[in-house]
Amino acid sequence: MTLYLPVSLGVKRSMKSTVKKGDNPKKNYHHGDLRGALVAAASDILAEDGMEKLSLRGVARRAGVSQAAPYHHFENKHALLSAVAAAGFVALRASMKKHAAESEDQFQGVGVGYVMFAMENPALFRLMQGPYFSCDEPSPELLAAGEASRGVLLDNIAAAYPDASERELRVKAAASWSIVHGLATLLLDGRLQPMFEGEDDVQAIAKAVTDLLAV
Amino acid sequence: MTLYLPVSLGVKRSMKSTVKKGDNPKKNYHHGDLRGALVAAASDILAEDGMEKLSLRGVARRAGVSQAAPYHHFENKHALLSAVAAAGFVALRASMKKHAAESEDQFQGVGVGYVMFAMENPALFRLMQGPYFSCDEPSPELLAAGEASRGVLLDNIAAAYPDASERELRVKAAASWSIVHGLATLLLDGRLQPMFEGEDDVQAIAKAVTDLLAV
C-alpha cells in the first residue's frame, strides 16, 4: 500500500529568507520569514515523525532559531498548529478539485480527492480534525480555510441537484461528507483492514463505497 | 444541545478496594485494585476536562497514590489510555445494542447508538480513534474490544442481507460504518453546524442522514 506513505505537503516557503552572502546559509539574526519557516518546519516534522513527536522546541530547532523565537509569531503551540491545519485545508481543497477535474463523475471525484488526501497526509489530516477546529476560539484563518474546502463539496452537491429543496440539499451534503470523512478516518486508522484484505487500491475502495450513497 | 454534555461512563469499579476500618478512607499502602481505580480516574478526568488536561500524574493524584504507582500496573501512559479506550469500546457496543433493541429498524438503531455514544462521550470517542488503535502494537485487550463492537454492525448487516455476496456485504459494511463514523466525528467537531442550524435532535439527524444510504 504505497499510498499510505506520508507525503510532504510542499508548503510554500517564502523566499525572503534567502541567504545573501555565500553558499553556506549564514545565520542571520533576523530570519526574514520565520513565521512561514515555522509552519513549514512543523508540517515537515508532522509528516515525518507524527503528532506525538512534534514539540514547539523541536520546530524551533529545525527552523534554526531559539526555543522562544516562535512566541513572537504565534501566541502558543496551539496557534502554530492552527496555522498548519489551515494550510492543510488549502491543500485538501486542491486535492478535491484536482480529482474532480480528472474524474468523469465530478461528484465522486471530490470524495476520492478527500480520501486520497487523508491517506497521503495522515498526521496532518488527523490534526485538521479534532480539537484544533472545535476549540474555544478557532482562528479566522483556520475557519476560512475550512469553509473554503467545505465549499467544494457543497457546490458540487448543489450543481448535481438543481431542483432539490434547501433542506434536502443540506442532508445530502451532510451524508456525502460523512461517508467520505468516515471512510478516510477508518482507512487511516486501519480499521477497515478486515473488510478489504489485500486490496490496496484506495481509489477503487472509495468509489465502491460512495456508490452506495443514494444521493 | 444538552446531548453534547460529556457523561460519565460509569466504568465498573472493583469493590476489592473498599476501605475496611472506619468511615474515612484510610490510605492503605496496598490499594487493592489500583489498576481499575486508575482506569476509572482516567475516564473521569477525560470526561470532565478532556484529553489535553489528562496527565498520568494527575490520574495518580486522583486515585490517591504516588506519581510512580501507575507504572506497576501499566507500562506507560499509552498503555493506560489503551485500557481506557478498550473500556470505551465495551460501552460503545452496549450503546449500539441498546438503541438497536429500542428501534423498529434494527440496523438504523445501531447507527444511532453509535452516533449517540460519540456525542455523550466526546473525549473518550476521540481517544478511541486515532493513534491508540493504529499504533505499532495495539494491546490484545483493545483489539478484542474493538472487534467486538465492530461485530455488532457486521452481524446486523449480514442479517439484513442474507443473500448478498461476501464482497457485497463487506462493501455494505464499510459504507455503513463510514457514514455513521463520519457523522459522529463531524458532529463532534461542530463541522456540520452550518448544515443543521438550530436542530438539536441528534437522533433525528442521524436517521435523516443514514436514510440516504442505499444499503
Add this chain to the structure above:
DNA sequence: TATTTAATTTTAACAATGTTAAGATAGATG
C-alpha cells in the same frame, strides 16, 4: 547621516510532565 524607536531574537528561568532507579512496606509463603 546620526540617533532614536520598534521589531526580532536570545538567554535564562519556571513549573509541569513522562519516566526510571532505589528504597520502604505489607501480605503471602516456607
Add this chain to the structure above:
DNA sequence: CATCTATCTTAACATTGTTAAAATTAAATA
C-alpha cells in the same frame, strides 16, 4: 517467625510549554 515477592513511595532526570529580561538588528526619524 523468617523470607520472599508484589506493591507503593521518594527522589531524581531530561524534556516540554511558557514567560521575563536582555541583546541585537532593521526601520524610522531628525
